Amino acid sequence: MGKSLKELAVYLGGRVIGDDSALVQGLAGLDDAGEGQITFLANPRYASKVATTKATAVILPPGADGHGRNVIEVANPYLAFAKLLTLFHVHPPQFLGVMEGASIGRDVSMGSDVTIYPGVWVADGVRLGNRVTLYPGVALYPGVTLGDDVTLHANVSIRERCRIGNRVIVHDGAVIGSDGFGYAPDGAGYYKIPQIGIVVVEDDVEVGANTTIDRAALDVTRIGRGTKIDNLVQIGHNCVIGENCMIVSQVGISGSTRIGTHVTLAGQVGVAGHLTIGDNVMIGAKSGVPGNLPPNGMYSGMPAIPHKEWLRAMGVLGRLPELRKTVSLLEKKVEELEARLGARDPEPV
Structure with a gap:
């Protein structure tokens, strides 16, 4: 049996934007959700998918763009989705x-x-x-x-x-x-x-x-x-x-x-x-x-x-072969310079 968005919003402590009588039968991800399912957005990187999902409703954080879709707005969409998974799919154990x-x-x-x-x-x-x-x-x-x-x-x-x-x-x-x-x-x-x-x-x-x-x-x-x-x-x-x-x-x-x-x-x-x-x-x-x-x-x-500090060190790590080559060239130049200066030293009296 499905549940209305109004019922789900009460369960999650959120609010509905859109048709609160719309029924939800299950859950799915943004890419896979269809009619009768609810999905969620927890990572802003995937916000553009809200516009293309076929879900009946989307769980969003406050202020996120719902692209005209039915929305349940909650502070923590990931936690809300976990609670809905429990509601729809976790059944009390049978005692045998x-x-x-x-x-x-x-x-x-x-x-x-x-x-x-x-x-x-x-x-x-x-x-x-x-x-x-x-x-x-x-x-x-x-x-x-x-x-x-x-x-x-x-x-x-x-x-x-x-x-x-x-x-x-x-x-x-x-x-x-x-x-x-x-x-x-x-x-x-x-x-x-x-x-x-x-x-x-x-x-x-x-x-x-x-x-x-x-x-x-x-x-x-x-x-x-x-x-x-x-x-x-x-x-x-x-x-x-x-x-x-x-x-x-x-x-x-x-x-x-x-x-x-x-x-x-x-x-x-x-x-x-x-x-x-x-x-x-x-x-x-x-x-x-x-x-x-x-x-x-x-x-x-x-x-x-x-x-x-580790991030800075890792930034250098990839350049180590190049730095090693540079150091080798500098060592060679220093040796050549020292040899020239040594050749110009006056003989001791």
């Missing part, structure tokens, strides 16, 4: 109970409306909140605690005694609470240091596929509330990640590093251990962080330096 083929240990506590698919292993002493969904292959080790509205996708492992907050999503193949990488030198070999701490994942965190978060050696590895972690990320033992961070694919964070709130680590960033990164820091892709970084800055490069 514990299915045949799931293995449930002793002294397991379950809330209401839990779904556990075949092939799940829930060990002794596990605590599950309300509306938890465990897909096939999930393994919950002894003493694990899950909050309400947690979804663990296929083949996720949560190791012993780790704690997961409310509204957490963990995608396929992720491992939370694996042993930290700790070994003491022992002659020519190494002695494994028992990792007896845990991982605590706070509320509203999302963990990507095949990501690994190591348990602490003694205390807690902590992922702060609202943080989003992409696929293929490695977080070492004893790390503390602040609230509302964005950690993009293939980032590696070494042990005992503390990261502040609202920090963004772009793809393939590497962070050395025992460091502190301040609040509101952004680090560019493939950067290497060997030392502490103060808050409220942008950094790039290997080693990471302030982003503006």
